[in-house]
Amino acid sequence: MPDGQALAAAAAAVASAGLAAGFLSGLFGIGAGVVLVPALSLVLPVVGIDEAVRQKLAVATSLAAMIPTSWLGARQHHARGALDLGLVRSLAAAMLAGAVAGALLVVRLRGEVLSLVFAAVAAAVACQLALTGVEWRLRERFPGGVAGQSIGFALGLVAALMGIGGGTVGVPVLTMLGVPILRAVAAASAFGLVIALPATAVVMLAVQDPAMPPFSVGYVSLPALAVIVPFSMLATGAGVRLAHRLRHIVLRRAFAGFLLLVAARMAQTALG
Numbered sequence: 089m090p091d092g093q094a095l096a097a098a099a100a101a102v103a104s105a106g107l108a109a110g111f112l113s114g115l116f117g118i119g120a121g122v123v124l125v126p127a128l129s130l131v132l133p134v135v136g137i138d139e140a141v142r143q144k145l146a147v148a149t150s151l152a153a154m155i156p157t158s159w160l161g162a163r164q165h166h167a168r169g170a171l172d173l174g175l176v177r178s179l180a181a182a183m184l185a186g187a188v189a190g191a192l193l194v195v196r197l198r199g200e201v202l203s204l205v206f207a208a209v210a211a212a213v214a215c216q217l218a219l220t221g222v223e224w225r226l227r228e229r230f231p232g233g234v235a236g237q238s239i240g241f242a243l244g245l246v247a248a249l250m251g252i253g254g255g256t257v258g259v260p261v262l263t264m265l266g267v268p269i270l271r272a273v274a275a276a277s278a279f280g281l282v283i284a285l286p287a288t289a290v291v292m293l294a295v296q297d298p299a300m301p302p303f304s305v306g307y308v309s310l311p312a313l314a315v316i317v318p319f320s321m322l323a324t325g326a327g328v329r330l331a332h333r334l335r336h337i338v339l340r341r342a343f344a345g346f347l348l349l350v351a352a353r354m355a356q357t358a359l360g
Contacts (some may be wrong), residue, residue, distance in 0.1 A: 089288060090151045094134055094135060095135060097134070098131045098134050098135045098237075099315055101127065101130075101131050102128070102131055102185025102315045103315050103316070104314055104317070104319075105123055105124055105127035105128070105131075105299075106120075106124070106153070106316035106317070106318070106319035106320040106323075107319045107320065107323045108321045108323070109121075109122075109123040109124050109127075109153070109157065109316070109321065109323075109326065110157050110319065110320030110321055110322060110324040111322035111323040111324070111326055111327040112214040112327060113154075113157040113158065113161050113255075113277070113280070113320065113324055113327060114150075114160075114164065114277075114323070114325060114326065114327025114328035114329075114330075114331065115155075115273075115327035115328070115330055115331045115339070116273060116323040116327075116339070116343055117161060117165075117255035117258070117259055117272070117274065117276030117277040117279075117280070118255035118256045118271040118276065118343075120150055120153045120154045120316070120320055121147070121150035121151065121153075121154060121247075121250060121256075122155050122210070122250075122256050122347070122350060123350075124146070124149070124150040124153060124316065125143075125146045125150050125200075125206060125250065125336070126131035126146075126350050126353055127148055128145070128146035128149060128150065128174075128262070128312065129141075129142065129143060129203070129233050129296065130244035132145065132146065133338035135301075136245070137301055137327055138194045138299035138300075140297075140299050141297050141299045141307065143200070143202045143203055144194060144195070144202070144291075144297075144307045145300065145301075145304070145307055145308075145309055145312075146175060147179045147194050147202055147249075147250070147291075147307075148194065148288070148291035148306065148307035148308045149294070149307075149308050149309045149312050149313055149316070151191070151214070151248065151283075151284050151287045151288045151291060151308075152288045152291075152292070152313050153310045153313055153316045153338070154280050154281075154283070154284035154288075154299045154319060155281065155284045155285060155288060156317055156320070156321050156322050157280070157317075157320045157321060157324050158277055158279075158280030158281040158284055159281050160321055160324045160325070161277035161280070161324050161327070161328055161333065162274065162277040162278040162280075162281060164324070164325055164328040165273070165274035165277055165328060165331075166274070168332055170270045170271055170273070170274035170287070170332070171274040171275065171277075171278060172193040172267075172271050172274070172275055173278075174204075175230065176275055176278045176279065176282070177238050177239075177242075178232075178236065179236065179237070179239070179240035179279070179282075180240075180282050181237075181240075181346050182236075182237040182238070182239075182240035182241040182244070183240040183241065183243055183244035183282050183283060184244060184281060184283075184285075184286050185240060185241055185244065186240065186243065186244025186245035186246075186247075186248070186283075186284055187242035187245070187247065187282070187283040187284075187286050187287045188248075188286045188287065188290060189244075189245050189248070189288075190244060190245040190246065190247065190249040190287060190289060191247055191248045191286065191288075191290035191291055193248075193305070194248065194249060194287075194290075194291060195290065195291060195294045195309075200359075202249065202250075203355070204355065204359075205246075205249050205250060205353045206249075206250045206351075207352070207355035209250060209256070209257060209310055210250075210256065210347045210348075210350050210351035211347070211348060211351035211352075211355075213256055213257055213344075213347055214343075214344045214345070214346075214347035214351060215222050215344075216249075216260050217260060217340045217341070217343055217347070218340075218341060218344035218345070218348075224263075224264070225264050225265065225266055227264075227266050228266045229241045229265075229267055230262065230265045230266050230267055231265065232255065237291060239265075243257055243258050243261065243279065244279075244282070246281075246352075247287075248283055248287040249281075255273065255276030255277070255280065256280070256347070257320060258272070258275070258276040258279050259272045259273055259276050262275060262276070269336045270331070270332070270336075273331055280351045288308065290309050291307045291308060292305045292306040292307070293306055294306040294307055306339050328347070335339075335344050
């Protein structure tokens with residue numbers, strides 16, 4: 089068992105990650121996982137979590153933490169008139185199916201594979217954000233029919249695999265396909281809720297691994313969740329307010345740099 093000082097330091101680090109996750113969730117609609125997964129991956133060894141379950145715990149706990157932050161972010165964007173409920177409803181079923189498929193893979197895949205998936209997707213998204221402007225797009229309107237549903241399924245699958253919300257990959261994809269940036273951010277907040285609810289149910293109902301720490305349900309750590317959620321919800325509103333004030337090209341470039349750093353760290357963790 090780690091000593092009290094190590095536990096206190098780990099709790100402080102997780103609380104700080106919760107604040108950052110909530111703020112970025114409101115700002116970019118990205119979901120908590122893009123901050124929480126790498127943060128937990130760094131903190132968990134300090135408190136003696138077995139390497140065999142470390143990455144699965146990080147992804148699963150991040151998915152659970154995403155539920156309240158996504159709900160709050162979507163609600164506040166909706167209050168400001170930015171949430172396109174029609175777009176969210178049209179993709180919800182396909183995205184939910186993708187999230188369940190991704191969560192089932194989280195239970196089965198090795199932690200190193202999850203880390204590499206996270207790193208690869210984050211790096212690809214960062215390059216797209218860094219090299220294109222706010223107005224760059226592949227088409228003027230988001231596609232309907234099978235194409236739109238396939239995109240929804242893929243977004244849910246990748247988001248659940250990474251333990252993130254719909255925004256990390258969803259915002260770049262939506263903007264490429266004709267959705268204005270603020271509407272994309274608002275929709276991604278709602279997508280986070282669609283993804284997190286079924287995915288969290290799957291990882292919590294998974295057979296308990298004996299290497300998981302006490303007070304865990306499936307692969308979700310309840311103590312970590314209890315620290316993260318209050319701080320992430322506290323900061324989500326500030327992120328939403330800033331999203332409606334700042335120039336979006338500045339936000340894109342800053343987010344791209346952040347994602348590259350995260351991708352590099354996750355790749356180092358997986359390959360080290």
